[in-house]
Amino acid sequence: MSSITTEKKPRLTTSAMIASIAAEGQATVAAPFGHALVKAAATRPSIVGLTADLSKYTDLHIFAQAHPERHFQMGMAEQLLMGAAGGMAKEGMTPFATTYAVFATRRAYDFMHQVIAEEQLNVKICAALPGLTTGYGPSHQATEDIALMRGIPGMTIVDPCDALDTEQAVAAIADHQGPVYMRLLRGKVPLVLNEYDYQFELGKAKLLRDGRDVLLISSGIMTMRALETAKALAADNVDVAVLHVPTIKPLDTETIITQCRRAGRLVVVVENHSVVGGLGEAVATTLMHAQVMPVFRQIGLPDQFLAAGALPTLHDRYGISTEAMVSAIRVWLA
Known part of the structure; x- marks a missing residue:
């Protein structure tokens, strides 16, 4: 793993558009994606990296420094x-294509759908600033990216913590065949799961801690928040x-159903995404089909265009x- 640092930062309440999601004093790792891709590429010569003028802001510049002949700068043309990633995959390469999540899922949706997914090409789309991880407003906040990607047949979706x-x-995704x-x-990313004997497995949920009163089902950075809440x-x-x-x-679905069958627990799905079309709806549908009916709540972003501002302020504002x-869970348990 890359070097770990801890630092204290002031809690901003008015501005600072792109800020760290790490809490004050929290351990972080610099550019884990970039370093992991370099490591994967050392034993997989098929791996190439592409970006749309955002190498520095997706940490792909780490890969570019290590493998300049395998790095492709496509300019501001998502x-x-x-399309290029799909073409390279047809030639036997394993492209990792990076950009911001809003540009991947909105601007290039048809190309992912038709060029990559329909032909089940081996392209890995790694999209920065997901959900509410930037304060730049709706133009940069990918609050519906999972909903869009869930609708594409055969698309695997990963949301790391x-x-x-x-x-x-x-x-894991380098080994996986398919889109x-x-x-x-990106940047200085919190380090949390090392305390839980954690190992990522594609397609598997992990119970990090057990409890009798509430079950929080979460993905992405909200797992970090769920652990803090617990x-x-x-x-x-x-x-x-x-x-x-x-x-x-x-x-x-098997693990989710098993955990939600336990009687007497409030089930809360927590996600850094719109409450429309994301993990919450996926879990709710799963439970309904299995006829498992716990007391169910959602914590997620509202179905609206969100404000611009500092992340701590926005995260408080949108729950x-x-x-x-x-606070929300205390009310639900009262």
Whole structure:
């Protein structure tokens, strides 16, 4: 793993558009995706890296420095990025295509759908700034990316929690045959799951901690928040389980159903995504088909265009901060 650092940062409340999602003093790892891709490429000569003028901002510049002959800068042309990645896959390469999630899923959707997914080409789309991880407003906030990708047949969807999850997921999706959409955590990424004897497995959910009162089902950075929430609620004598679901599609329905069958627990799905079309709806559909009916709640982003501003302020406002989650669960348990 890359070098781990801890640093204290002021809690911004007014501005700072792209900020770290790490809490004050939290351990972080620099550019885990870039370093993991370099490691994977050392034993897989088929791996190439492509980006649409965003190497530095998707950490692909780490790969470019190590393998300049396998790095392709496509310019500000996301459709071309996806088309070229599909063409390279047809020639036996394993392209990792990076850009921001909004540009991949909105601007280049048809190219992913027709060029890559319909032919089940071996392209890995790694998209930075997923959900509400930037304060730049609707133009850069990919709050519906999972919903769009879930609708594409055969598209595997991965939403890592932290640096460890990201590093392990890169190796796993490199081994997987077929198209993958992975939400990309970039820059100084929190390190959380090393405390839980965690190992990423494609298509598998992981119970990180057990609990009798509440089951939090989460993906991505919200698993970090779910673990923080569980620790906070323990002070109230509330016992909280956390089920991390890093693969959104295909969903680990067996584990989800097994955990939700346990009587007496409030089930809360937590996601950094719109409440429309994401993990919450996928879990709800799974439970309905299995005729498992726990008390069910969702914590996610509202079905609206979100404001611009500082991330801590926005996370509080839209209910995905640890403090907001703790408050909501206390109300539901009252």
